[in-house]
Amino acid sequence: MKRMLFLILFELKKILNRKKALLFLLALNVVPLVASLALLIAFVKFRGFGFGQIQFSVLYEIVQGLFTGHVKLFAFIAPFFLALVVGDSFSTEFSRGYMKMLLLTPINRWQVITAKTVAIMIFLLLAVAIGGMFLQADLLIARTLTQNSGDISETLLQSMPESVRNSLPSDAKPLYLVSTTSALQLLAMTFFGNLMLIGFFIVFSLFFESAILMSFTSLSVLMAVHTFYLIATGLLSKIDPVYNQLAQWCFTRHLDDLFAIKSIQNILEGKAGLLSEGIFSSLLAISFWTAAFYLLATLIFSRRQILH
Amino acid sequence: MTAAIKVTGLNKNFGRKKVLQSLHFTVPPDTIAGFLGPNGAGKTTTLRILLGLIPSYQGNLEMLGCNIPAQRVSALEQIGAVVENPTFIETMSAYENLYWFGSLYKTLLPARINEVIEMVGLKDATNQRFGTFSTGMKQRLGVAFGILHKPRLLILDEPTSGMDPAGRVHMREILRRIHDEEKTSIFLSSHLLDEVQRLCNYVVIIDKGVTVSEGFVADLLASTLEKWELRLVDEEIDRARGLISRLEKNISVSNLPRGLLLAMPAGLSAQVNSELVRAGIKVNALIPHEASLEETFIKLTSDSGDKGGSA
Incomplete structure (x- = not known):
């Protein structure tokens, strides 16, 4: 157990030791980072110079857009960075000989693959947590900006779900429009969605000795699978319904369902949660695929010859 | 153990x-x-x-x-x-x-x-x-x-x-x-x-x-032929070569600038020396060449190559 812990820490250290790791963390959180900057400028401009106050209704849209944009963009660009991180942890280690050195120590191969997976998961969690932290900071700035504005329009109040409306304190502040539970659920969704992709990339990384080549190939396959899904459910299903059945096996469709703008907004507005029907079934399917990719990777790795 | x-x-x-x-x-x-x-x-x-x-x-x-x-x-x-x-x-x-x-x-x-x-x-x-x-x-x-x-x-x-x-x-x-x-x-x-x-x-x-x-x-080297450098007067080299080849079949003889190089089973050097002296050949020196693993290795691997080639 202690050895496994050391192995995970060692792998995490290797990931974070790379200069590009910091770049990845920043790039993945570009939306909340830029928003922080923009809100900070607004804060200085409006509070510092007394130009009046931002209306609540405007900020409501900003905050909603910020969360939706972040989750959507994260879901879109995270695969590119994750492929490179996975490639560095496996493919590059095969070519550089680090993997050989690791396997000369008394640890099993399944332990190596588990430790590396956990370390990449922690990296992903870190990326998600940093985004969450900045979003929280954005909300704090936003709250300060609209303090005492008292501008919750009647129309807006009507459009809110009743649970949210009731949870608002008497001097309603916009911060409560995105509850902590909703924010955490969105971040958890982002994390689990990408976990499946980590498993997918690991399977590919076992066949390559170059992280770039591995990333390029695996992302191409990922896009091909999704394109097939789109064509099969659209045009092809009209020709033959069997395409519709085939498309059900395209694992990327669960990510599409999970990160649909409608789902994100429903969570933000408290209308849906991780346990809601559509979202939960997507998460369940994603867990199944994650386990399948991980088992496949372990099987391939146990047979792999280390010749460099 | x-x-x-x-x-x-x-x-x-x-x-x-x-x-x-x-x-x-x-x-x-x-x-x-x-x-x-x-x-x-x-x-x-x-x-x-x-x-x-x-x-x-x-x-x-x-x-x-x-x-x-x-x-x-x-x-x-x-x-x-x-x-x-x-x-x-x-x-x-x-x-x-x-x-x-x-x-x-x-x-x-x-x-x-x-x-x-x-x-x-x-x-x-x-x-x-x-x-x-x-x-x-x-x-x-x-x-x-x-x-x-x-x-x-x-x-x-x-x-x-x-x-x-x-x-x-x-x-x-x-x-x-x-x-x-x-x-x-x-x-x-x-x-x-x-x-x-x-x-x-x-x-x-x-x-x-x-x-x-x-x-x-040590065992591997002992099993190989000992090598000795025999230093002679130039005129007597041919006579010595003839004598040695009549003496023992297992001795291989090759030329050196000032004498001969003998490869023979262990323990024969004293006998060779005394036979040469008895025949009136002046032996300037009989110098042992230390057996090397390299020779053994080349011999063994070339033998296996021959076997591999004929198989």
């Missing part, structure tokens, strides 16, 4: 190419054993199979009494190994690398890291990044990693490759010290026959994936 390494009927193919064919050898405990063979003989493949880097093969393997691959992890707990060039994390220092890799063994004390670093002569480079190391320093850090957990057996693949002569001497001293002070058996593959002869007391020779010979170096 349990053999350090026991290999029986080891077969390995890469595609259609047969790399190892019924390879077998046993390395006795408490030895420094050399693993010799020409390029492409299958040495590195054998070491990789022994250490679990190549999981698919046929045959039975045992190291320190542990069955491989079933007890691979418990075997590696008592074995240190470096296959080909050691590659540590380039951005980490020597100490950090040993700390992190060493933490994957059952027991590791920080004092031991400093001890092995000092033992391999890298004390001044303790905090230097591995990426800035010279080839010799990298090899020495590899050995330090191998002995970090005080193994009973140390397996090294070409530990002096890419090193200058002074570095090789130093490495030899380090390995001898590890064997003497830490009671560690050593199994090393090398191309440098002279080095193996100076360091090892046991040797396994393979060629084309087949065991050619194995045994203690």
Whole structure:
């Protein structure tokens, strides 16, 4: 157990030791980072110079857009960075000989693959947590900006779900429009969605000795699978319904369902949660695929010859 | 006592190419054993199979009494190994690398890291990044990693490759010290026959994936023909050659600038000398040529090549 812990820490250290790791963390959180900057400028401009106050209704849209944009963009660009991180942890280690050195120590191969997976998961969690932290900071700035504005329009109040409306304190502040539970659920969704992709990339990384080549190939396959899904459910299903059945096996469709703008907004507005029907079934399917990719990777790795 | 390494009927193919064919050898405990063979003989493949880097093969393997691959992890707990060039994390220092890799063994004390670093002569480079190391320093850090957990057996693949002569001497001293002070058996593959002869007391020779010979170096050398340089007056060289060839069939004679080179079974030199003197030939000197592993190696591997060719 202690050895496994050391192995995970060692792998995490290797990931974070790379200069590009910091770049990845920043790039993945570009939306909340830029928003922080923009809100900070607004804060200085409006509070510092007394130009009046931002209306609540405007900020409501900003905050909603910020969360939706972040989750959507994260879901879109995270695969590119994750492929490179996975490639560095496996493919590059095969070519550089680090993997050989690791396997000369008394640890099993399944332990190596588990430790590396956990370390990449922690990296992903870190990326998600940093985004969450900045979003929280954005909300704090936003709250300060609209303090005492008292501008919750009647129309807006009507459009809110009743649970949210009731949870608002008497001097309603916009911060409560995105509850902590909703924010955490969105971040958890982002994390689990990408976990499946980590498993997918690991399977590919076992066949390559170059992280770039591995990333390029695996992302191409990922896009091909999704394109097939789109064509099969659209045009092809009209020709033959069997395409519709085939498309059900395209694992990327669960990510599409999970990160649909409608789902994100429903969570933000408290209308849906991780346990809601559509979202939960997507998460369940994603867990199944994650386990399948991980088992496949372990099987391939146990047979792999280390010749460099 | 349990053999350090026991290999029986080891077969390995890469595609259609047969790399190892019924390879077998046993390395006795408490030895420094050399693993010799020409390029492409299958040495590195054998070491990789022994250490679990190549999981698919046929045959039975045992190291320190542990069955491989079933007890691979418990075997590696008592074995240190470096296959080909050691590659540590380039951005980490020597100490950090040993700390992190060493933490994957059952027991590791920080004092031991400093001890092995000092033992391999890298004390001044303790905090230097591995990426800035010279080839010799990298090899020495590899050995330090191998002995970090005080193994009973140390397996090294070409530990002096890419090193200058002074570095090789130093490495030899380090390995001898590890064997003497830490009671560690050593199994090393090398191309440098002279080095193996100076360091090892046991040797396994393979060629084309087949065991050619194995045994203690002293026994192996004793079984080969002794070589003697016979110094004579120029005019008497031909007469001496005729006399010697009539004397004994097992003596092979070749020309040297000031005499003859004789290769003959042990114990014949005195008889040859007295026969020459009795025939009135003036023997200026009879100088023994020390038997070398190189000659034995070339003879054995070329013999196996002939057999392979005729098969």
